[in-house]
Amino acid sequence: MAKYFDVHPDNPQKRLVGQVVQLVRDGGLIAYPTDSCFALGCQLGNLDGLGRIREIRHLDDRHHFTLVCADFGQLGRFVHIGNAVFRSIKAATPGSYTFILPATKDVPRRLMNPKKKTVGVRIPEHTVAQALLAELGEPLLSSTLLLPDEEEPLTQGWEIKERLDHQIDAVVDSAxxxxxxxTVVDFSSGEPEVIRVGAGDPARFE
Incomplete structure (x- = not known):
C-alpha cells in the first residue's frame, strides 16, 4: 500500500521531504508533482523501480526516460552539451521542457535510447520537486504518469493512490x-527538433 504525503506547495515540510527521499533511497518508486504533471520517479540505479515504471506504463526499450535534475550542475554530468545548445536550454529552464541529448558514461546503458545513445533531461520549476531533488542530491529517474490507453495524465494525488496503490510506494501530493x-525538444543532432508539443512554449525552438 502506497504512503500518502500531503506536502505544502510553497513551503514543503522538511520532515516529509526527508521521509520521501529516504523511501527513494531505500529503493522506492514514488509519484510526485512537477510543473508539467505528475511523474513516476526512482533512483538512477533502481532496477526494480525502472521495471515497475515500464510495467505501469507499458513501455518498450525505445522509450526515452528522463533524468529530472535540480540544476545545470547535475544535468551537465549526464549529458554532452555544447555552448550554443547550453545557451538555448539555459534560456528555457527551469520550465516545462524535456531535452534529449547525447548521454555521458554516467548514464546506465539501460536508460539510453539503444540506437542513438541519448537520454532525456529536464529542470522543473516546481517547489516540491526541487525540494525533493535538493534533499536527494542527485537526479530522479522519471517518466510522465500517463497510463496505457489514456490520453490525459493523472493529475489528482488521491486518484493516483487509488489506482496505483499496490504498484508504487508513495504519492507526494501538493495540490x-x-x-x-x-514539450520535448531533441538536441541530439545539435539543432532543436520539437518532437512533442506540451506545456512549454515550442516557439523558441521552432
Whole structure:
C-alpha cells in the first residue's frame, strides 16, 4: 500500500521531504508533482523501480526516460552539451521542457535510447520537486504518469493512490501541479527538433 504525503506547495515540510527521499533511497518508486504533471520517479540505479515504471506504463526499450535534475550542475554530468545548445536550454529552464541529448558514461546503458545513445533531461520549476531533488542530491529517474490507453495524465494525488496503490510506494501530493506533459525538444543532432508539443512554449525552438 502506497504512503500518502500531503506536502505544502510553497513551503514543503522538511520532515516529509526527508521521509520521501529516504523511501527513494531505500529503493522506492514514488509519484510526485512537477510543473508539467505528475511523474513516476526512482533512483538512477533502481532496477526494480525502472521495471515497475515500464510495467505501469507499458513501455518498450525505445522509450526515452528522463533524468529530472535540480540544476545545470547535475544535468551537465549526464549529458554532452555544447555552448550554443547550453545557451538555448539555459534560456528555457527551469520550465516545462524535456531535452534529449547525447548521454555521458554516467548514464546506465539501460536508460539510453539503444540506437542513438541519448537520454532525456529536464529542470522543473516546481517547489516540491526541487525540494525533493535538493534533499536527494542527485537526479530522479522519471517518466510522465500517463497510463496505457489514456490520453490525459493523472493529475489528482488521491486518484493516483487509488489506482496505483499496490504498484508504487508513495504519492507526494501538493495540490499544485501542471496538467500537461512537457514539450520535448531533441538536441541530439545539435539543432532543436520539437518532437512533442506540451506545456512549454515550442516557439523558441521552432
Amino acid at each position: 499544485d501541479c501542471g496538467t500537461e506533459p512537457t
